[in-house]
Amino acid sequence: MSSGLHSEFFDDVWITRPWGELDLSLHFEQIQQRLDEMGGYYLPGSDLEARWLAKRSAFRILVPPLEAFEHTSKPFEMAEKILPVRVPEFIALDAGPRETYNFAVDHGWKVWVKGPVMDAQRVHNWQHLQFAWGELAAVWGEQRFFLQRDVPGMDVTVAFAAHDGRLLGTAFMEKRQLTGDGKCWAGEVTTCSPDLVTAIASLTEHLKWTGGGELEFIREESGQLWLIDLNYRFPAWIHGATLAGINLPASLIEAVSGVTPLPARCESRQFTRLVMEIPVLNDLQFPSPPKEKKTKTGSIASKLAVTSPGGLPQLMQRLFTSENASPSAQPDLIRPKPPLIDPNFEAAIRKSVVPSLESPARILLADIAKVRFDLMRDVASVAYPIRLSPAYSIKTNPDRRLMEMARRAGFRAEAISIKEALWAREAGFRFEDIIYNGPVPLEPTPLEGHVLHAVFADSLESFCRLCDLRPYVARTIGLRLSPFGSESRFGVRLEHPDRFRAVSDAIIKSFPTDVGFGVHHHLQSSVMGPQAWLNHTRAIVEQAKSLENITGRKIQIFDIGGGWTSESFVPFIADHLHPLLDHIHNRLPNVEEVIIEPGKAICEQSQVLVSRVLETRGTDCKWEIVVDTCLAEIPLAVYFPRDVYHLTGTGKLTKLTSGVGRILGRVCMEHDILASGITIPPETRVGDFMIFSHAGGYESSMSYRFGVGGFHE
Amino acid sequence: MNERQGTVDIPGFLGSTENMALIESAILKFSDIHPTVIQFHPETCCRVAHEWFRGLSCAHNAVSGLPAPWLRMRWRWGPLERPIHWCQIVERDTIDCGALSALTFESMVAIGEPAWFVQLIQNFDVGMVRDWEHFWRDHGGSYWTFGPLVYHECIAVRSSNDNGIRIWDPTVETLSDQQPLVGHDSIVAIRVLQDDGGGVPSQAFFDWRGFRLPPDEWCVVAE
Numbered sequence: 001m002s003s004g005l006h007s008e009f010f011d012d013v014w015i016t017r018p019w020g021e022l023d024l025s026l027h028f029e030q031i032q033q034r035l036d037e038m039g040g041y042y043l044p045g046s047d048l049e050a051r052w053l054a055k056r057s058a059f060r061i062l063v064p065p066l067e068a069f070e071h072t073s074k075p076f077e078m079a080e081k082i083l084p085v086r087v088p089e090f091i092a093l094d095a096g097p098r099e100t101y102n103f104a105v106d107h108g109w110k111v112w113v114k115g116p117v118m119d120a121q122r123v124h125n126w127q128h129l130q131f132a133w134g135e136l137a138a139v140w141g142e143q144r145f146f147l148q149r150d151v152p153g154m155d156v157t158v159a160f161a162a163h164d165g166r167l168l169g170t171a172f173m174e175k176r177q178l179t180g181d182g183k184c185w186a187g188e189v190t191t192c193s194p195d196l197v198t199a200i201a202s203l204t205e206h207l208k209w210t211g212g213g214e215l216e217f218i219r220e221e222s223g224q225l226w227l228i229d230l231n232y233r234f235p236a237w238i239h240g241a242t243l244a245g246i247n248l249p250a251s252l253i254e255a256v257s258g259v260t261p262l263p264a265r266c267e268s269r270q271f272t273r274l275v276m277e278i279p280v281l282n283d284l285q286f287p288s289p290p291k292e293k294k295t296k297t298g299s300i301a302s303k304l305a306v307t308s309p310g311g312l313p314q315l316m317q318r319l320f321t322s323e324n325a326s327p328s329a330q331p332d333l334i335r336p337k338p339p340l341i342d343p344n345f346e347a348a349i350r351k352s353v354v355p356s357l358e359s360p361a362r363i364l365l366a367d368i369a370k371v372r373f374d375l376m377r378d379v380a381s382v383a384y385p386i387r388l389s390p391a392y393s394i395k396t397n398p399d400r401r402l403m404e405m406a407r408r409a410g411f412r413a414e415a416i417s418i419k420e421a422l423w424a425r426e427a428g429f430r431f432e433d434i435i436y437n438g439p440v441p442l443e444p445t446p447l448e449g450h451v452l453h454a455v456f457a458d459s460l461e462s463f464c465r466l467c468d469l470r471p472y473v474a475r476t477i478g479l480r481l482s483p484f485g486s487e488s489r490f491g492v493r494l495e496h497p498d499r500f501r502a503v504s505d506a507i508i509k510s511f512p513t514d515v516g517f518g519v520h521h522h523l524q525s526s527v528m529g530p531q532a533w534l535n536h537t538r539a540i541v542e543q544a545k546s547l548e549n550i551t552g553r554k555i556q557i558f559d560i561g562g563g564w565t566s567e568s569f570v571p572f573i574a575d576h577l578h579p580l581l582d583h584i585h586n587r588l589p590n591v592e593e594v595i596i597e598p599g600k601a602i603c604e605q606s607q608v609l610v611s612r613v614l615e616t617r618g619t620d621c622k623w624e625i626v627v628d629t630c631l632a633e634i635p636l637a638v639y640f641p642r643d644v645y646h647l648t649g650t651g652k653l654t655k656l657t658s659g660v661g662r663i664l665g666r667v668c669m670e671h672d673i674l675a676s677g678i679t680i681p682p683e684t685r686v687g688d689f690m691i692f693s694h695a696g697g698y699e700s701s702m703s704y705r706f707g708v709g710g711f712h713e
Numbered sequence: 714m715n716e717r718q719g720t721v722d723i724p725g726f727l728g729s730t731e732n733m734a735l736i737e738s739a740i741l742k743f744s745d746i747h748p749t750v751i752q753f754h755p756e757t758c759c760r761v762a763h764e765w766f767r768g769l770s771c772a773h774n775a776v777s778g779l780p781a782p783w784l785r786m787r788w789r790w791g792p793l794e795r796p797i798h799w800c801q802i803v804e805r806d807t808i809d810c811g812a813l814s815a816l817t818f819e820s821m822v823a824i825g826e827p828a829w830f831v832q833l834i835q836n837f838d839v840g841m842v843r844d845w846e847h848f849w850r851d852h853g854g855s856y857w858t859f860g861p862l863v864y865h866e867c868i869a870v871r872s873s874n875d876n877g878i879r880i881w882d883p884t885v886e887t888l889s890d891q892q893p894l895v896g897h898d899s900i901v902a903i904r905v906l907q908d909d910g911g912g913v914p915s916q917a918f919f920d921w922r923g924f925r926l927p928p929d930e931w932c933v934v935a936e
Binding site: 188484485494495497500501504532535536538539540541542543545546547549550 | 804
């Protein structure tokens, strides 16, 4: 909306229709005609325009050759090989739903969904990711998108000019002020380091670059540069570089024309932008605004938003769709691999899913489950300075078969209610192997005098009550500490000095001397990411250390959880558990036992939900199927993805790939969509099985009756 | 001596005689100000408050890799009377640059990182300085101002090279590496204090932005 058309600065103004309405051939001819008349040169104003012009290479139009676009497609692995920079990790969005989800989890949901050429949106969870993907797909169509991790640091950027591959100059700019959209408002321009200049010269030579360009980086505190964007034209701040004495457009024009420009003069190394009102030209008056105020419905602050007045989305569609051109030569690395099926999983499925199976059915894959329990048993059997005790989260899946497997593998049982504790007892656990966590305060009567292994209070009030109970309800009494720096409803928060003092006083005055003291900490790794989980756990260790220091009560049990995905838990065990135990031992040397609650990491892959196809449909160019299961059996379907397998009547088992299809549930709820962004195999027939993975955690324990009729009193 | 291509010895200044005289007078006025020290009452009140602060600093460091930036979320900047004790400071909403620096210093000590107290003289628009004097009128007035120059406290942390330091300004939560040395909001003089160095080995000098700063001496760095 910041139109400069009315500025007296311009000798002439040429107004065209939006890109979607232009006859591109005629427009190109008009550009050439004007250049010939004026003897001038043409610099593109957007990457898409540069790409369009590159397809029609012509004298006086200063853009890189088309091959430069193809060789530098996002996410810029080629540039990474030449420049002394790194490219943030990424994954193609069509790599598979679990793969994409796990990538985001591994990076703590600090990730961006990015388009094939431009556009990016930061996403925070699975629903958000799917929404952003849908928004981009609405603009870009069936292109390849990818998910890239966010890199924290300072925005820095390099503008450059080159002619026939020869680098003419560079300008390095650090942003000093940013707009709300993250655009530069003020910056400082300096020269590039010699190493970077040499590398950019190699890049422009390799690409035979002509024209302006821009490399956008994030600079970490260590100085490491991460390449996040490459633009095929001069950046909008290029005049700021001229003010700093680096006139790159002049260097470019000099190279192509031989005309020597006036010497550049440094007025200031820093520049700022300015908003000012100017008179509108009489022959360019603005029309009345629309009667109804149009508001953006989407959340993408996009150059390609459909409301873009210049019509760049239409140009993009004409470039990449109607002309049947690929936006980029995507590297093999991000092409989806043929979906492989784990042989053990296939064997388990073939053993359990027989043609006579009544669906929907939740099937226990005992052999798959046993692997996880055995892993934890083996991990716990290794000699540490601290005893490591895995605990089975009853609420995650109270299936007796799984609980018995847990007990046999040496797990303790973790209950959040007295009924769960009694159920664990029925499943074979001893009371002294049970850990009780709130938020419900423990009512000890049903225990009939038995003592639990540990009880953790969710509040200071509950903690004081546990301290006063006689006989003691557990060998160890402890506090659940609230996740540091969060708004969690759970646990005791120590971030205010008054609260810290109150908790300290309670421990000093009320805590019995002949009971162990413990601290419990629970966070969802799948929400915050494994690294953030570790950082927050170390933060809780520090707060526990402070309690120890000030009260003199030594912490003997440290209870940690949880919420790892089944895929992220094994790397956690392999890479982080030992160092974490060492850290706890160093900071809290009186801790005798660390209780670890893997939660869904243990059991989410232990069960699958088997459904049958009820109908196949073709709708709006999408293939959809309706199955005989629904959100009642997969209540968390919208929160995280699962792999879906198709088992035909002839016994062919395939894993569904990414696409534009959907699997719809059986009930009349709008949100009963069990999977989207998948390809429905064309051979799918009514009566075939559709098998949903990861149905053994909360999908099992939180399932409910819905749409299956009434019940007898 | 404002050539910052290589290390240069301080003191030295290539400004106008008038500016230099102003800075030297400010140094004279501020030279008796000591960095803020947060004191302990003999009772447990201050020990609990200090332990709370120490633990929270370590926790923040574990989460973000930085022990101190939470301070400005917890405390607003404003006047503070002295002496100040730990049990008092944790209850306050506003503290000044000296207390913020003292807390930052404590947070660095808590995570085992060496730190030094730093005193600065900065140059501001004189109108802004008048505003501050008015703000401070009930709290000692203009003891920390001198014309367009103001006294300020920060801390120094070690940088990558042996004697190098970076100056962290907890009041505005920024590293002073790129703060101007001329004009509004510029640093004109600096004193790095070694005696309160948190038990770190003493150094013959500190390297900062190409300047070689002897410890415990005011050094003019204005361009």
